[in-house]
Amino acid sequence: MQADATPVHELDPFSDETLTAPEAVQDAIRQTGPVVWLSRYGVWAMAGHGEVHAALNDWQTYSSASGAGLPNLKREKGWRSPSIILEVDPPDHTKTRLVLSRIMSPAALRTIRDAFQAEAEALVGRLIDMRRFDAATEIAQAYPLRVFPDALGLDGDGRENLLPIGDLNFNGFGPQNARFEASLAKAKPLLPWLAAKCGRGHLRAGSFGAQIYEAADRGDLTEDEAGLLMRTFLLAGIDTTVGGLGNAVHCLATHPGEWAKLTEGPALSRSAFEEALRFDSPVQIFFRTATRDTEVGTVLIHKDEKVLLMLGGANRDPARWERPGVFDIERKAAGHVAFGYGIHGCVGQMVARLEGELVLGEMAKRIRTLNLDGEPRRNLNNTLRSFASLPVVIEPK
Numbered sequence: 001m002q003a004d005a006t007p008v009h010e011l012d013p014f015s016d017e018t019l020t021a022p023e024a025v026q027d028a029i030r031q032t033g034p035v036v037w038l039s040r041y042g043v044w045a046m047a048g049h050g051e052v053h054a055a056l057n058d059w060q061t062y063s064s065a066s067g068a069g070l071p072n073l074k075r076e077k078g079w080r081s082p083s084i085i086l087e088v089d090p091p092d093h094t095k096t097r098l099v100l101s102r103i104m105s106p107a108a109l110r111t112i113r114d115a116f117q118a119e120a121e122a123l124v125g126r127l128i129d130m131r132r133f134d135a136a137t138e139i140a141q142a143y144p145l146r147v148f149p150d151a152l153g154l155d156g157d158g159r160e161n162l163l164p165i166g167d168l169n170f171n172g173f174g175p176q177n178a179r180f181e182a183s184l185a186k187a188k189p190l191l192p193w194l195a196a197k198c199g200r201g202h203l204r205a206g207s208f209g210a211q212i213y214e215a216a217d218r219g220d221l222t223e224d225e226a227g228l229l230m231r232t233f234l235l236a237g238i239d240t241t242v243g244g245l246g247n248a249v250h251c252l253a254t255h256p257g258e259w260a261k262l263t264e265g266p267a268l269s270r271s272a273f274e275e276a277l278r279f280d281s282p283v284q285i286f287f288r289t290a291t292r293d294t295e296v297g298t299v300l301i302h303k304d305e306k307v308l309l310m311l312g313g314a315n316r317d318p319a320r321w322e323r324p325g326v327f328d329i330e331r332k333a334a335g336h337v338a339f340g341y342g343i344h345g346c347v348g349q350m351v352a353r354l355e356g357e358l359v360l361g362e363m364a365k366r367i368r369t370l371n372l373d374g375e376p377r378r379n380l381n382n383t384l385r386s387f388a389s390l391p392v393v394i395e396p397k
């Protein structure tokens with residue numbers, strides 16, 4: 001039971017309206033207090049940068065072991081078994097994290113850079129041939145679906161399955177509403193395909209996937225754990241960057257002054273992508289579960305209660321950012337929590353940044369104008385923000 005003085009909201013972070021334009025709910029929660037009780041779901045919510053950042057940095061109090069979503073995985077069975085990196089605390093987390101961080105090292109990134117650059121050049125060549133196209137499918141989906149499974153060492157077969165499976169995964173971090181049920185019905189027939197792709201199969205030598213199984217050969221992981229880490233990569237590494245690229249292209253197409261700056265200085269592509277991640281964060285929320293009674297301001301969060309961390313809200317907090325609602329590609333966006341923070345901070349963030357930098361950079365070098373060519377349509381998902389359709393028209397330089 002919550003005490004009378006507890007700030008309570010009936011707001012719904014998972015309604016179509018909120019998912020279409022989340023800022024009003026983020027602002028309302030932030031303005032009400034450092035932590036607010038959401039009566040519809042029986043969870044706490046934080047939307048201030050200071051609070052979200054502090055919670056992400058305190059895994060001892062804010063645990064991931066009951067799941068990074070709304071369902072409490074210790075009591076409820078999810079649509080999949082828990083992740084052995086995202087949904088565990090130390091010491092279990094430490095072991096799997098080490099394996100993945102070694103694989104995603106700066107040296108590894110240098111090895112994929114040339115291939116990612118060549119794909120970005122080919123992609124922009126195709127865009128220039130088309131002139132009018134849907135940037136949601138032709139850029140945001142096409143590029144990650146090409147480069148990331150390649151880097152993992154997978155063959156080409158069935159890659160498009162990763163999109164509905166990813167949609168299910170990110171809906172699964174929210175309530176089991178109609179949106180979740182619909183994505184489950186769509187993705188369920190594809191799950192045997194996913195399981196097959198997580199196996200040793202015929203992974204290309206030297207790929208990220210092959211290195212996961214080499215860790216198993218060394219005894220750092222069991223064979224089953226290697227399969228689960230492959231699954232984590234496939235679930236975490238596609239839809240997130242699809243969201244990131246699509247949101248970034250949308251920001252640039254709707255802010256002609258910023259697009260002009262980028263075309264004049266394509267080297268700004270990295271900072272443009274970073275600002276887009278802050279301004280329109282692909283992963284809007286994750287949850288934690290309190291391991292003990294803890295006070296935040298005047299509010300007492302009880303042990304085992306879920307806490308919704310609004311990453312997107314923290315990235316728009318006026319106490320942290322000057323003019324947070326302004327998209328400014330020259331802003332120092334470092335410090336945003338779009339990749340999380342602390343021990344679970346995104347292990348693939350350098351890959352995501354590489355994709356953003358190369359695609360936006362190549363576009364800026366060769367495209368003069370970028371404009372909307374129709375009404376964009378969001379893909380509404382319980383936790384991930386992306387576009388179903390983003391019609392644009394371009395003129396080459």
Ligand code: HEM
Binds near residue numbers: 086244341345351
């Ligand atoms: C723009 C793209 C991306 C965004 C916005 C993003 C966002 C995030 C966030 C917010 C977390 C923190 C989760 C938490 O604290 O509970 C996270 C963790 C993670 N991400 Fe990403 N991610 C992106 C791309 C990627 C890519 C490309 C990969 C794979 C190469 C990846 C793999 C992971 C993994 C494995 C974790 C779990 C890390 C852990 O629990 O220690 N992500 N990501």
